[in-house]
Amino acid sequence: MKNEIKVKVRNDYAKKMKDGFPLIEKEALINADILSEEGQTLHLIDERGRFIGRGYYGEQNKGYGWVVTRQQDESMDQSFFEKKIGTALQKRSGFFKDESTTAFRIFNGEGDGIGGLTIDYYEAFYVLSWYSEGIYAFKNQILKALQNLVEYKGIYEKKRFNTGGKYIDDDDFVTGERGEFPMLVKENGVQFSVHLNEGPMTGVFLDQRDVRKAIRDRYAEGKTVLNTFSYTGAFSVFAALGGAQKTTSVDLANRSYPKTVEQFSINGIDYEAHDIKVMDVFEYFKYAVKKQLTFDLVVLDPPSFARSKKHRFSAAKDYKDLLKQAIAITEKNGVIIASTNYSGYGMGKFKGFVEKAFKETGHRYKIEEQYTLPSDFVTTKEYKAGDYLKVVFIKKL
Missing domain, CATH: 3.30.750.80 (RNA methyltransferase domain (HRMD) like)
Known part of the structure; x- marks a missing residue:
């Protein structure tokens, strides 16, 4: 057994763990001070010494590790x-x-x-x-x-x-x-250029597969599309292949321009027929209002936290205001695709932001459809934070 140590769990956390909650929270541990080296195998017991499960010590976000088995005879070998x-x-x-x-x-x-x-x-x-x-x-x-x-x-x-x-x-x-990079992969028949050797991101977020397909197959034809926080332009590519009249991709990162050009080009799309803008999304909203630009389809997929010289964004606090800015430049009967990967709240609260944003701007809306993680991103019902993705297709009436 690899450096296995017995760790005692407070009773008010023990039942939750026994019922399948996998995260080992710092507050749950009575003797957390004995943890000395990440990677230690943990033999988890309740206050009466009864076996709960086996896991490992590894600090991640708010946790001190994960329970990986509740079988007493199963080891991490x-x-x-x-x-x-x-x-x-x-x-x-x-x-x-x-x-x-x-x-x-x-x-x-x-x-x-x-x-x-x-x-x-x-x-x-x-x-x-x-x-x-x-x-x-x-x-x-x-x-x-x-x-x-x-x-x-x-x-x-x-x-x-x-x-x-x-x-x-x-x-x-x-x-x-x-x-050999870039290498080409496919998603629902569309090509993506990916780099497995360029830092933490490869060039495509695989968890948005179902959303991109819906855009191409049911929402894009004949529409003007604004893709904010566009990264490598994946939503724009699917919209263009779905018959969009024109797409506009906006992202602050300098790399977003060549990466988006690359994704358009490998799919045989003339990138010069579309707009690719390297600028602060929040400044772009002001620009669009000033120029009286409106769109039939607006994609909002911000990171959970974003910072530029003039703006800070937190999905926990600022998503409602982001929606209000999008509503202002969305055509009547247009659709806003609101997405977040912030795990700190569920779909119910996220829809609450939608309701408040439309109420405060004096517009009515209808939710057309919603998405969470695709089937390959398997989750467990005992750990709701793991099902982090929330996407809502909202029609502005």
Whole structure:
């Protein structure tokens, strides 16, 4: 057993853990002071000494680690990781058979039984993301388990646990053959250019797959589209392929322009027929109002936290005001696609922001449809924060 220590859990947290809650919260532990090294295996007991589960110590967000098994005879050894990853692969077997989509998630943290770890598939390459030094301590076992279960060209990793707030930007390559980047993958028949070796992000957020398909198939035809916080322009590409009259992509990052041009070009779209603007989204809203620009379809997909020279945005506090700015430049009967990956509130509260924004601007609305995470992003009902994605298609009446 790897550095296993007994940790006592307060009674008011123990029942929740026994019932399936996977996060080990700092406040739950009576003797947290004995934790000394991330990666320690934890034998969790309640105040009466009864077994709760086994997990590991790894500081991540508000947690001190994750419960990974409630079977007393199950250890975090090689066979354990093979069993967990093997089960996850079976759940995604249909994705491997779908030639129109060659990028998806094969392991989604606590949803697949091991919090702090995700594994994504990109056209025969795999990317492991480590969210704490604790789970990274099991790298060799996890890597060997994956290698025993899949055929692969190469494996990359993303270390996302630097407490300084900066990505650990060393060589992301792990084993196999190095990829030639950009490499092309497909999503519902649309091509994406991805880079597995350029920091924490690869060029596409896989959790928005269903939303992009809906835009292309049902919302874009003949419409003018504004894509804010556009990153590499994925929503714009799907809108253009869905017959949009014109798309406008806005993002503050300088890299957004060449990345968006690249995504348009590999799909045979004339990027010069569309607008790609490198500027603060909040300044663009002011510009659009001043120039009396309006759009049939507006995509709002901001990061949970964003900062520019003039503005700070927090999804927890500022989403309602962001919606109000979008409402002002959305045509009558136009649609706003409001999205957030902030895990601190649920769909109900998010819809509350929508209601308040429309009420304060004096407009009526109708929710056309809503989305959460796609099926490869498996979640567990006991940990609601894991089902972080909330997307609402709102018609301005």
